[in-house]
Amino acid sequence: MGSRQRKMGSSARLFLAAAIAVLAMAGFLVGRARGFSLCNHLLGAQGPWINAHATFYDDGGRGGACGYGSLGSQLFSNRFAAGSPAVYLGGLTCGMCVEVKCVESPACKAGSVRLTITDLCPPGAPNTQWCGGGKRHLDLAKGAFPVIANPGAGHVPIQFRTVPCAPYNVLTLNLRGHQWWLEVTAVGIPGSGRILRVEVAGNGSPWTVMKRAYGAAWATAGSTLRSPISVRVSIFGNLCKLTARDCIKGPIYNGRKVTCGYSVGY
Numbered sequence: 001m002g003s004r005q006r007k008m009g010s011s012a013r014l015f016l017a018a019a020i021a022v023l024a025m026a027g028f029l030v031g032r033a034r035g036f037s038l039c040n041h042l043l044g045a046q047g048p049w050i051n052a053h054a055t056f057y058d059d060g061g062r063g064g065a066c067g068y069g070s071l072g073s074q075l076f077s078n079r080f081a082a083g084s085p086a087v088y089l090g091g092l093t094c095g096m097c098v099e100v101k102c103v104e105s106p107a108c109k110a111g112s113v114r115l116t117i118t119d120l121c122p123p124g125a126p127n128t129q130w131c132g133g134g135k136r137h138l139d140l141a142k143g144a145f146p147v148i149a150n151p152g153a154g155h156v157p158i159q160f161r162t163v164p165c166a167p168y169n170v171l172t173l174n175l176r177g178h179q180w181w182l183e184v185t186a187v188g189i190p191g192s193g194r195i196l197r198v199e200v201a202g203n204g205s206p207w208t209v210m211k212r213a214y215g216a217a218w219a220t221a222g223s224t225l226r227s228p229i230s231v232r233v234s235i236f237g238n239l240c241k242l243t244a245r246d247c248i249k250g251p252i253y254n255g256r257k258v259t260c261g262y263s264v265g266y
Contacts, residue, residue: 047162052136054158056145064119066094066215067185071174072118075187078143082119084131093117094216095193097165100148100158107153113144116193165193171244172259177252183219186233197234202226241265
């Protein structure tokens with residue numbers, strides 16, 4: 001079992017490395033391009049098809065381990081999925097958009113469905129069979145599974161690949177915090193949908209790098225951020241950053257949601 005787990009772990013790392021390599025090559029060729037459409041194109045390279053399995057579930061509107069909460073259902077409706085640890089990668093793939101198709105099963109239907117990773121499929125009981133042991137698995141929203149397969153099958157072999165997300169024109173932020181602490185969860189990220197870094201700057205203050213708290217949530221603590229607060233999201237290192245100037249105005253409280261326009265640059 002140990003050697004098999006190491007092999008599966010190696011496969012997951014290769015999957016992530018391949019996706020990053022594709023984007024890195026695109027970034028090298030495009031260079032320091034400015035502009036929304038070009039930035040979205042930079043991050044829009046499709047990844048290779050990956051073999052996995054799929055089941056389905058209902059998250060009850062809780063939004064999943066990535067921390068999107070009700071924002072997830074607002075943006076993604078029933079087009080979301082929970083990834084096994086080999087796919088979820090500790091939250092690094094939160095927000096990533098994937099295309100999924102059923103393969104090699106009588107239950108398969110033609111076509112594919114596009115989903116966003118919003119949750120973790122825990123590897124313990126009752127999910128051990130599918131999400132444990134380093135397996136690549138997607139637990140699809142119960143409304144998405146019937147698009148690719150007969151739900152009576154319960155589970156089917158699939159292939160999935162990374163694809164560009166919708167070309168969102170605004171950042172939507174879910175806030176938690178107070179005067180000395182701020183946590184930001186952002187959705188509506190163009191390109192790959194993944195966030196590599198988040199920075200905030202209070203009125204008249206320099207940019208402060210936030211730390212990943214969990215999933216797609218980023219936090220900073222220990223200093224006062226004076227309103228209005230600007231937010232900067234890195235989705236491809238220094239080549240592609242989304243900057244929402246004076247995005248957060250007024251008090252910060254748990255569950256507050258703000259929507260801000262942004263500019264794209266490096």
